Amino acid sequence: MRNAITSRRGIVTLAVFAVIASMPVLGPALGQPFYVDVFTRVMIWGIAAVSLNLILGYGGMISFGHAAYLGLAGYTIGIMSDAGIDNGFLQWPVALAVCGLAALVIGAICLRTRGLYFIMITLAFGQMIFFLGVSSDRYGSNDGLPIYSRSEFKLGGAELDLGNGTLFYYVTFVLLLASIYAVYRIVNSRFGMVIRGSKSNEARMNAIGVSTYRYKLTAFVIAGVMCGVAGVLMANFERFVSPDTMDWPQSGEMIFMVVLGGIGSLFGPVLGAAVFLLLSEFLSNIMESKNIIFGPFLILVVLFARGGVNGLLGSRAERRG
Amino acid sequence: MACWGHGRNVVAEPLLSVKGLSKQFGGVVAADDLNLDVLPGEIHAVIGPNGAGKTTMLNLLSGQLKPDRGTIRFAGGDIARLSPAGRSHLGLARSFQITSIFRDFSVLDNVALAIQAHDGHGFRFWRPARGEERLRGPAARVLEQVGLGARSDMLAGNLAHGEQRQLEIAVALATRPRLLLLDEPMAGMGRDASDRMIEFLRSLKGEYAMLLVEHDMDAVFALADRITVLVYGRAIASGTPEEIRADRDVRDAYLGDDEAA
Amino acid sequence: MTFALVVEQTLNGVQLGILLFLLAAGLTLVFGIMDFVNLAHGSFYMVGAFFAATFAQWTGNFVAGVALALPATLAVGIVVELVAVRTLYARDHLDHVLATFGLVLFFNELVRLVWGPEGRSIRLPVVLDGSVDLPLGITYSIYRLVIIGAGLMVALGLYILVNRTRIGMLIRAGASNRTMVGALGINIKFLFTIIFGLGAALAGFAGMLVTPVTQAEIGMGEQILIVALVVIVIGGIGSIRGAFIAAIITGLIDTMGRSFLDVLLLTVMSSNAAEAAGPALSSMMIYILMAAVLFFRPQGLFPPRGV
Ligand SMILES: Nc1ncnc2c1ncn2[C@@H]1O[C@H](COP(=O)(O)OP(=O)(O)O)[C@@H](O)[C@H]1O
Numbered sequence A: 001m002r003n004a005i006t007s008r009r010g011i012v013t014l015a016v017f018a019v020i021a022s023m024p025v026l027g028p029a030l031g032q033p034f035y036v037d038v039f040t041r042v043m044i045w046g047i048a049a050v051s052l053n054l055i056l057g058y059g060g061m062i063s064f065g066h067a068a069y070l071g072l073a074g075y076t077i078g079i080m081s082d083a084g085i086d087n088g089f090l091q092w093p094v095a096l097a098v099c100g101l102a103a104l105v106i107g108a109i110c111l112r113t114r115g116l117y118f119i120m121i122t123l124a125f126g127q128m129i130f131f132l133g134v135s136s137d138r139y140g141s142n143d144g145l146p147i148y149s150r151s152e153f154k155l156g157g158a159e160l161d162l163g164n165g166t167l168f169y170y171v172t173f174v175l176l177l178a179s180i181y182a183v184y185r186i187v188n189s190r191f192g193m194v195i196r197g198s199k200s201n202e203a204r205m206n207a208i209g210v211s212t213y214r215y216k217l218t219a220f221v222i223a224g225v226m227c228g229v230a231g232v233l234m235a236n237f238e239r240f241v242s243p244d245t246m247d248w249p250q251s252g253e254m255i256f257m258v259v260l261g262g263i264g265s266l267f268g269p270v271l272g273a274a275v276f277l278l279l280s281e282f283l284s285n286i287m288e289s290k291n292i293i294f295g296p297f298l299i300l301v302v303l304f305a306r307g308g309v310n311g312l313l314g315s316r317a318e319r320r321g
Numbered sequence B: 001m002a003c004w005g006h007g008r009n010v011v012a013e014p015l016l017s018v019k020g021l022s023k024q025f026g027g028v029v030a031a032d033d034l035n036l037d038v039l040p041g042e043i044h045a046v047i048g049p050n051g052a053g054k055t056t057m058l059n060l061l062s063g064q065l066k067p068d069r070g071t072i073r074f075a076g077g078d079i080a081r082l083s084p085a086g087r088s089h090l091g092l093a094r095s096f097q098i099t100s101i102f103r104d105f106s107v108l109d110n111v112a113l114a115i116q117a118h119d120g121h122g123f124r125f126w127r128p129a130r131g132e133e134r135l136r137g138p139a140a141r142v143l144e145q146v147g148l149g150a151r152s153d154m155l156a157g158n159l160a161h162g163e164q165r166q167l168e169i170a171v172a173l174a175t176r177p178r179l180l181l182l183d184e185p186m187a188g189m190g191r192d193a194s195d196r197m198i199e200f201l202r203s204l205k206g207e208y209a210m211l212l213v214e215h216d217m218d219a220v221f222a223l224a225d226r227i228t229v230l231v232y233g234r235a236i237a238s239g240t241p242e243e244i245r246a247d248r249d250v251r252d253a254y255l256g257d258d259e260a261a
Numbered sequence C: 001m002t003f004a005l006v007v008e009q010t011l012n013g014v015q016l017g018i019l020l021f022l023l024a025a026g027l028t029l030v031f032g033i034m035d036f037v038n039l040a041h042g043s044f045y046m047v048g049a050f051f052a053a054t055f056a057q058w059t060g061n062f063v064a065g066v067a068l069a070l071p072a073t074l075a076v077g078i079v080v081e082l083v084a085v086r087t088l089y090a091r092d093h094l095d096h097v098l099a100t101f102g103l104v105l106f107f108n109e110l111v112r113l114v115w116g117p118e119g120r121s122i123r124l125p126v127v128l129d130g131s132v133d134l135p136l137g138i139t140y141s142i143y144r145l146v147i148i149g150a151g152l153m154v155a156l157g158l159y160i161l162v163n164r165t166r167i168g169m170l171i172r173a174g175a176s177n178r179t180m181v182g183a184l185g186i187n188i189k190f191l192f193t194i195i196f197g198l199g200a201a202l203a204g205f206a207g208m209l210v211t212p213v214t215q216a217e218i219g220m221g222e223q224i225l226i227v228a229l230v231v232i233v234i235g236g237i238g239s240i241r242g243a244f245i246a247a248i249i250t251g252l253i254d255t256m257g258r259s260f261l262d263v264l265l266l267t268v269m270s271s272n273a274a275e276a277a278g279p280a281l282s283s284m285m286i287y288i289l290m291a292a293v294l295f296f297r298p299q300g301l302f303p304p305r306g307v
């Protein structure tokens, strides 16, 4: 029984990744080439959701400002590109460093608080960064900042041309797999056990001799940097970044993807991102006001399917996460 | 140690020594000028009616609460301002009245995490912790010791209540403490299970000093070297089990009711 | 930076503070008593504004519009509590956040369906439209003074309700000890519904007040909701008094920052740098304030007892 269940979950996950992996071939073959774009977005949001899941699903930190890192990374790319620096070997590390630094400062303050305070403060910091974008006239304020050239990766004579859609697709795919693998290693390491332990029972964690603050802050920074990877990819893909990228509904949607896929499960966030974006794509094709369905759908998921897709693929007992 | 001629009546330096410990919650005085000590290897029991302030006292000792006044000397230094984690590293471990374990961890992982906490090196990000013999080995031995060896792979939350209480102690023991603070370890256990727990604690006697908060009078009189009686945050009596049994005030304030019930 | 301008901006700051308080009061009560995170609180602000606009148009009178919009918003709040929120109290904060986020999406779309994508504005009655001369040669908008007055009266009313009445006694007891209220044999479900509805009506009232100045717009509740969250975090979750003080402080700092920060920056940096930094800094000031408060007092300025 248990094996069958594990394999059901395994088969679906494998199937989804097989579909993702073959989309650059499958999409055009089905006469739906724009699916390649849709799935690129699925993967980028997948990376973001995987990063959020590290702190939310494994660490119990309900960060409502995670979209900030998408924007920070995107703006870093955009601003550097605007200043004539297109070298990806420079752009990407700087963007990730900006995200890491921001996460360090935000986390250092937010993690002093608990529960409701933590949720609201991360939300507020997210908005603060949003307003930073809005008030930057030099970089387009509300209208956003176009990015005219993609990051260039040239080494000797060789070049990785991100302008090539298929290549970009597979770069994103590899980074998605890499981030899932990184989370897998991290949550099973000594560090990961501490993070999960402090979600499970913080008082006990303290009583056995661990001050959790530094561990949580480290996880918060790792998640920020990892989300920065998604932000870098997004900026390169959309060739555009705007304050909307990091407005609070984006953070809310990211949380929803994690919960929809199955909080604290390794592949869940990617499944969640896929279901979310495909459903949203489908709804906006058939109606003008998709949120009249989407809003209640969200509430129903919360009320009746807390284990998310991952839980629905599991046994009855697991469904109530 | 080196006191020739006194035989067994060595007056050892106390491991824990509490002076003038006080704590108020609004108008409620939960700890009122408490003085108490625990000698190395000794079991010092604290009894008292519900709401007497026993848990508060343990919270003050383990660092979950900060005292309004008073000093807590442990292993030679004042620890009253130290964090719970800091106290754990000096050799204080506690069990909670309401079972406090990692419910969604396996039984073995619960203990292994406590071993890890005292092994240092928490900032290792890549190697699977579950593959480390250095953590698994000692954890498995502690589980054998408390009699949960056969339950290693079960989810802690799925253990029976009595077994969860055992695990609670195992987690505390895994930190290799010098002093165990035990908050009603027999709470909610049936007769058999508590008898086994009494036996187990007796087997630890001498190896660890214990401050034992307990309702179960059989357990207290079976285990304790000394007993302190707490009422409304005040220690109204302190002495050997015989002295406490004989004390009229204690009978009036506490034991009488308990025996009648 | 003339004296008159400073006074005017101070009054504007107080007025913003009052609006923030109307939103924060309901939020903080619901947080404090039900331990419930309601991101959809801003939706009541929006719904109240649209109701007022419509009713004012029907009746041809702004005050009558507000008088009708208040019970309507109260009703919306009660329905939301009965249908969706009630089942969520027992869940954790993550569920609250997600489900009420769903409500936000739903309400924005619902308003779009009912009222269309365009905003609605309200014409003020002639008596309210205009300015008065204050002492020291200052003129100020009558209507903004009315907002301040109305808000202060609501604050006073809330103070009396919470501190002088039986329901207020229950509210205070509930904020510090939930099980006790249950033990008193009070119908706690009913109490929760009332409080939630009251909070919704207060938020709606803020929306109604602001509509003649700006207009009723889809999504108008979201930005101000987040500022209201900042307010209750600064004030201490569950504390009405904290919410009031923090709301005024936040309103003042935000308004003053936006009007005077670049002028102040000019005294310490070049005009180019000041022009660039001014707007960025001023829009971040309340968040910096929040971070500073939390750094020193993680429970806010006035944590309610027992939390
Ligand atoms: N965190 C707290 N806040 C307020 N009052 C408390 C708190 N903890 C304990 N008390 C009060 O202190 C008194 C002692 O409680 P406690 O230490 O739990 O007693 P015991 O463990 O002896 O039953 C009780 O009146 C209790 O209500």
Ligand SMILES: [Mg+2]
Pocket: B054, B055, B056, B097
């Ligand atoms: Mg107790």
